Amino acid sequence: DYAYDGIWQAQKGWGVLKVLAKDQFKAEDLIDAFLEAKAQESESIPDETNPETPMPVGKPLFPNIIFTASLGILIGIVVLILIGIFSAYRDSGRELAREGYYYSLNNEHDKAIEYYDKAINRGYVDVGTYYWRGYGKNYKGDYDGAIQDYTKAIELKPDFVDAYNNRGYARYKKGDLDGAIKDYDKAIKINPKFGLAYVNRGNAKYEKGDYIGAIMDYEWAITLNHDYEKELRPWIEKAKQAKEKK
Numbered sequence: 001d002y003a004y005d006g007i008w009q010a011q012k013g014w015g016v017l018k019v020l021a022k023d024q025f026k027a028e029d030l031i032d033a034f035l036e037a038k039a040q041e042s043e044s045i046p047d048e049t050n051p052e053t054p055m056p057v058g059k060p061l062f063p064n065i066i067f068t069a070s071l072g073i074l075i076g077i078v079v080l081i082l083i084g085i086f087s088a089y090r091d092s093g094r095e096l097a098r099e100g101y102y103y104s105l106n107n108e109h110d111k112a113i114e115y116y117d118k119a120i121n122r123g124y125v126d127v128g129t130y131y132w133r134g135y136g137k138n139y140k141g142d143y144d145g146a147i148q149d150y151t152k153a154i155e156l157k158p159d160f161v162d163a164y165n166n167r168g169y170a171r172y173k174k175g176d177l178d179g180a181i182k183d184y185d186k187a188i189k190i191n192p193k194f195g196l197a198y199v200n201r202g203n204a205k206y207e208k209g210d211y212i213g214a215i216m217d218y219e220w221a222i223t224l225n226h227d228y229e230k231e232l233r234p235w236i237e238k239a240k241q242a243k244e245k246k
Contacts, residue, residue: 093124101132109136127156131163134170143170161191165200172204180204195224199232206235211243 019027100115116133119126134149150167154160168183184201187194202217218232218239 093119093122094126096122097124097126097129100129104132104136107139109139112136113140125156127153127160130156131160131166134163134166138166138170138173141173143174146170147174159190161187161194161197164190165194165197168197168200168204172200172207177204177208181208193224195221195228198224199228202232202235206239206242209242209246211239211246215239215243 017027096115096119100112100119103109103112103115113133113136116129116136119129120133130149130153134146134153137143137146137149147167147170150163150170153163154167157163164183164187168180168187171177171183172180181201181204184197184204187197188201191197198217198221202214202221205211205217206214215236218228218236222228222232
């Protein structure tokens with residue numbers, strides 16, 4: 001069959017069958033029998049064009065496993081790349097926050113706030129960043145902004161005494177004396193030996209006209225830290241005089 005380009009292979013196509021003349025009828029009988037058998041075989045095969053005839057569908061399980069595994073590996077690689085990009089981006093935010101802290105220590109609050117803003121915008125969420133940005137805003141008189149930053153710092157660190165004390169100061173400067181006293185109460189509850197919180201609470205109570213409460217806070221602050229003696233003793237006398245007039 002090689003010489004005739006494979007025409008005798010078992011495939012669809014055409015071919016020529018030659019027999020001797022004396023075998024013509026025998027060959028025709030064989031061909032008729034073959035065609036009849038072929039017709040019967042065709043009748044037993046479901047019609048592919050008939051939608052009512054169920055056709056078995058092969059499920060190439062192994063290729064699907066390879067595809068699923070490859071897709072999982074690809075997704076994992078993409079996730080790792082994104083994590084790496086975010087980590088590098090966040091690390092740059094950490095460096096910006098460090099620059100801001102340097103300016104805070106040097107009382108260059110405008111520059112400090114600028115760097116803290118950049119750090120936060122890069123997704124760097126850190127209690128110190130919010131605290132020191134609030135510190136700068138407090139210094140500049142942006143008390144609403146300071147309160148927001150101190151509140152965020154407290155959310156990140158609920159027992160942050162200094163954040164409560166400084167938020168109390170911002171509220172005191174806004175005239176929210178009750179809010180300020182609540183913050184000082186919280187700071188003192190966390191750290192009963194925090195003398196500055198007693199001083200600040202005494203100031204808020206003095207402004208409210210609670211002179212007895214102010215005197216008690218001033219006295220307690222002096223007990224905790226004798227360095228307050230010179231500063232607070234005049235205020236204690238003023239509170240006593242105001243109490244007598246009241």
